[in-house]
Amino acid sequence: MSRANMLKKAVIKTLPVMAGYMVLGMGFGILLKVNGYGAWWAFLMSLFIYAGSMQYVSIPLITGGASFISIAITTLMVNARHLFYGISMIHKYKGAGIKKLYLMHALTDETYSLVCTDNNAEAERHGYYLIISLLNHCYWMIGSVLGALIGGLIKFDAKGIDFSMTALFVTVFVEQWMSTKEHRPALIGIGASVICLLLFGSEHFLIPAMIAITMILTAIRRLLEKGENLDGQ
């Protein structure tokens, strides 16, 4: 695949993410601006943090003057799921050399969902993944900077725009649901999270939910792997 073809393919593939990230990024930028931090801060955060939900969560933390240790722990809890994405990309990113450093940094939910559906096993795939990662990162940065600029220019009641994040995850969930006949992992994810939310409350349920999900999946591993053979996947 030539470099131009690769870029064209990546742009087409990332169009949905562009839409989502522009909306989400702008939502973040507007919220940040409303809280007194402008485009430069939006750019810095989107460049170096590049984690949507955590950037939203960080606004009340930072403006509220939370301690560094609680900021670190919150980040650990909100972003712990990224460990799981890394686990499923070990093979795909193997042998990417220096590119891997950036591929790891840019491994968001959405980049993950695009790359994990790609079946290219050739060495050139790493270049393609790099372009996808870069494009998504750019959409996110452009969106958040635009949001911070617009948020300062026009008086805009942004309440509820953060629902775009929920909507994005719902679409990825639906995509995943339709991509397989095996719905147990998805149902376990919903069920364990709801139960943990009720048991531990909204501030502390994420880690227990992740532990519960890992344990339940582990417990039914044989069942899942048997079903895999039956489906002929």
Added chain:
Amino acid sequence: MVSNTYVMISIAIIAGVTFLLRALPFVIFKDKKVPAYIDFLGKYLPYAIMGMLVIYCLKGVSFLRVPFGIPEIIAVAAVAVLHIWKRNTLLSIVSGTICYMLFIRFWQ
């Protein structure tokens, strides 16, 4: 208002911890054969985690007080139905968000 130095350090901490979480599996299994169990997790976790993320987004919704989470329920259903129907991520996200933003103003 907090100082810019405080904000800078906070951003560095968030960025550092996030990068660590993203890089850790690659660092651990860099030169080793990946155990079958980790492969298994890598394959099935994403489906469960996406369900968890949806719940995570809805964690602040109160179903016992007015408006009983009705705007969220309708908006999430709208996104899901629209996405099953058209499979257009842009359309689903924008429509659902506009729908939600209208609802929460309507119900107040």
